[in-house]
Amino acid sequence: MEKWPIGVFASIDAGLGVKLEVANDLNIPTIQLHAPAKESRTAENAKLFLQKLSTYNITLTAVFGGFEGESYADIPTVVETVGLIPESTRAQRTTEMKEISDFARLLHCDVVALHLGFVPHETSSPLYQEILAVTRDLCDHCKTNQQALHLETGQETAEGLLQFLTDVERDNLFVNFDPANMILYGTGEPIEALQKIGQYVRSVHCKDGKWADNPGQEWGAEVALGDGDVGMENYLRTLDQLGYEGPLTIEREIPQDPDRQKLEIGSAVSLLNEIKQKIG
Ligand code: MG
Numbered sequence: 001m002e003k004w005p006i007g008v009f010a011s012i013d014a015g016l017g018v019k020l021e022v023a024n025d026l027n028i029p030t031i032q033l034h035a036p037a038k039e040s041r042t043a044e045n046a047k048l049f050l051q052k053l054s055t056y057n058i059t060l061t062a063v064f065g066g067f068e069g070e071s072y073a074d075i076p077t078v079v080e081t082v083g084l085i086p087e088s089t090r091a092q093r094t095t096e097m098k099e100i101s102d103f104a105r106l107l108h109c110d111v112v113a114l115h116l117g118f119v120p121h122e123t124s125s126p127l128y129q130e131i132l133a134v135t136r137d138l139c140d141h142c143k144t145n146q147q148a149l150h151l152e153t154g155q156e157t158a159e160g161l162l163q164f165l166t167d168v169e170r171d172n173l174f175v176n177f178d179p180a181n182m183i184l185y186g187t188g189e190p191i192e193a194l195q196k197i198g199q200y201v202r203s204v205h206c207k208d209g210k211w212a213d214n215p216g217q218e219w220g221a222e223v224a225l226g227d228g229d230v231g232m233e234n235y236l237r238t239l240d241q242l243g244y245e246g247p248l249t250i251e252r253e254i255p256q257d258p259d260r261q262k263l264e265i266g267s268a269v270s271l272l273n274e275i276k277q278k279i280g
Contacts, residue, residue: 004247005059006248008022009205009251009252012033012049024056026269029058030249032249033109041099061109061246062111062249069081075185084135085118112145115152116135119131121160123163135164139168148174149174151175152181154178156187158194174201175201180208183210194242195242198244203246206250206272208222208225208228224264
């Protein structure tokens, strides 16, 4: 694959991503896929989807897990509902994440990713130990499918995430870096964070955001790529310095407004191509 192929976050049925047809219309060569709902994760559907990818000449680079009942309404709701942290859904979601890994295998995809949720900061707390155990279990399952597991960034500071990655002690655990999330969640300046965890970064989102007035307590605002506080040229230059050559996957989470979503993703493609040309 060429250096820095453009990508987009896509969905088959429900989900925050764009439809595959939109990626095709915009001539985007790679996608990350939001895992389809359980009833759609069949061998037959995997085959049909692979045919579609092949027709469109699109490469699938990661399958993202997501779960029913997750809500990103505000930061406290994320703590309570997202990922494998909430105890009442943990076992069931871990099982589902393994099924998503198996489905990704059917799609010949060697990267599975997810938002783990808010990992507690106190490394001695029982919850921290439980989350380590569940992450190891998931990494080991992915390994049997020859896959890596990528954790989406945002909910932890770079230091917190680095500590966690080290403590899990699995060689197929990496990071999907999302610079906008650092701003939206108020967990740290994204470029500094990227430099700190760079050795673990194996996939990235290109997304932009603006800081909240009270970072960490309320959401920042997701905006079109280039309009926010990330600094896209600086972002790509930093990825370049780290030796990252993988896909640049655009994420624009406004599925309620598909026309604007497509338009803004088109502009994001142009912006990224401009910067690529400049710093190649
Ligand atoms: Mg993201």
